[in-house]
Amino acid sequence: MITDIINKKRLGKELSYHELDVFFNGYLEGTVKDYQMSSLLMAICINGMTEEEIFALTKIFIDSGDTLDLSFIPGVVVDKHSTGGIGDKTTLIIAPIVASLGVPILKMSGRGLGYTGGTIDKLESIPGYRIDLSDEEVIKQVQDIGVVITGQTTSLAPMDKEIYALRDVTATVSSVPLIAVSIMSKKIAGGADKILIDIKVGNGALLKTKKEAQELSILVKKIGKVYQKEVHTIISDMNTPLGYCIGNSLEVMEAQRILKGEEIGNNLTKLCIDLSTELVCMAKGVLPQDAQDMVLQAIKSGDAYRKFLELVEAQHGDITRLSISKKCKEIKAKKSGTIESISAIKLGELSVSLGAGRISKEDSIDYGVGIELTKQVGDNVKKGEVLAKVYYKKIPHLQDFEDIFTIS
Numbered sequence: 001m002i003t004d005i006i007n008k009k010r011l012g013k014e015l016s017y018h019e020l021d022v023f024f025n026g027y028l029e030g031t032v033k034d035y036q037m038s039s040l041l042m043a044i045c046i047n048g049m050t051e052e053e054i055f056a057l058t059k060i061f062i063d064s065g066d067t068l069d070l071s072f073i074p075g076v077v078v079d080k081h082s083t084g085g086i087g088d089k090t091t092l093i094i095a096p097i098v099a100s101l102g103v104p105i106l107k108m109s110g111r112g113l114g115y116t117g118g119t120i121d122k123l124e125s126i127p128g129y130r131i132d133l134s135d136e137e138v139i140k141q142v143q144d145i146g147v148v149i150t151g152q153t154t155s156l157a158p159m160d161k162e163i164y165a166l167r168d169v170t171a172t173v174s175s176v177p178l179i180a181v182s183i184m185s186k187k188i189a190g191g192a193d194k195i196l197i198d199i200k201v202g203n204g205a206l207l208k209t210k211k212e213a214q215e216l217s218i219l220v221k222k223i224g225k226v227y228q229k230e231v232h233t234i235i236s237d238m239n240t241p242l243g244y245c246i247g248n249s250l251e252v253m254e255a256q257r258i259l260k261g262e263e264i265g266n267n268l269t270k271l272c273i274d275l276s277t278e279l280v281c282m283a284k285g286v287l288p289q290d291a292q293d294m295v296l297q298a299i300k301s302g303d304a305y306r307k308f309l310e311l312v313e314a315q316h317g318d319i320t321r322l323s324i325s326k327k328c329k330e331i332k333a334k335k336s337g338t339i340e341s342i343s344a345i346k347l348g349e350l351s352v353s354l355g356a357g358r359i360s361k362e363d364s365i366d367y368g369v370g371i372e373l374t375k376q377v378g379d380n381v382k383k384g385e386v387l388a389k390v391y392y393k394k395i396p397h398l399q400d401f402e403d404i405f406t407i408s
């Protein structure tokens with residue numbers, strides 16, 4: 001029976017709800033083995049899934065755990081998800097902005113694996129910050145201060161956690177249907193009324209082409225419709241890292257600067273303003289220009305930063321103890337010219353090699369290491385000028401990363 005199901009998918013045929021249910025729940029129960037699930041996942045990667053299969057598998061993932069009921073929280077509760085990128089600390093910035101405008105936001109985030117950093121790792125660089133809130137604590141905190149950023153509770157879509165870990169080591173992560181099922185099962189179980197998904201595309205993202213990003217955008221909206229959830233998407237560039245910093249403590253510090261209004265006009269600030277504006281429109285039903293004015297005012301007035309401090313305190317973090325490594329090496333320009341590109345993927349690889357990310361799930365993270373860019377794409381540089389500062393504990397092999405910057 002199990003091998004018949006694998007074979008059916010290998011031949012490109014559609015699996016029924018019952019077949020998917022038997023297979024995936026069998027995996028959780030231990031009757032379907034890792035090698036059998038890996039084989040089915042690869043067949044799905046190669047042959048894709050029909051919409052019926054995608055809807056069925058999303059339901060199976062959701063039904064593997066609990067679903068939060070947030071209907072008693074006044075107002076439209078929003079949630080936001082990013083498919084992951086280099087230097088992506090948008091959640092740390094957006095959640096306090098929209099919460100300071102009275103839009104409740106409940107964000108369950110993940111750890112990073114490979115070269116994309118996880119929001120939870122960044123928050124854990126704040127000594128004391130709790131990421132393991134119970135469902136009851138999550139609900140109480142949204143009611144009290146309008147914002148929570150915590151780890152994915154084990155009770156929501158536990159199937160995704162198991163399958164994601166296997167996908168990660170079997171080269172089956174970048175399947176658009178599997179990504180859609182993974183994201184939407186967690187988001188629907190999370191109970192928000194409206195969901196915004198930031199789909200990254202480029203060399204530092206899971207999805208390398210605009211076509212795949214558009215396919216994912218269509219799919220997540222269709223799944224949302226099945227559950228009467230409004231899903232909005234933004235497709236954003238991940239060929240260049242977001243902002244100036246990569247590495248956990250460094251990224252929290254950068255998020256603070258943006259929330260204080262100290263950094264304007266860079267790609268990270270622009271994306272955060274766009275995403276926050278979209279969330280405010282979704283929650284309040286206001287016009288985009290009015291929503292954007294509210295977002296800019298939340299930063300200017302200090303309300304957004306005060307909400308960030310309130311969030312950190314509510315989750316027992318001590319922001320005054322955030323620290324970065326004292327050891328620092330500079331990467332200098334080999335010639336004069338204009339910076340044509342900064343490779344997101346190479347910076348991601350460098351940050352993992354420094355210890356800011358994990359290669360395997362069991363690895364521990366060095367929160368104080370990372371890279372701070374001093375230049376952005378389009379800037380002019382002179383030979384010998386500093387392009388980036390590398391904060392390290394163990395001396396890095398920077399010669400492996402000399403072609404991060406393309407200067408013409």
Ligand code: URA
Pocket residue numbers: 082083084164173178179180182183206
């Ligand atoms: N983000 C998720 O939550 N799941 C995926 O499969 C990919 C990105």
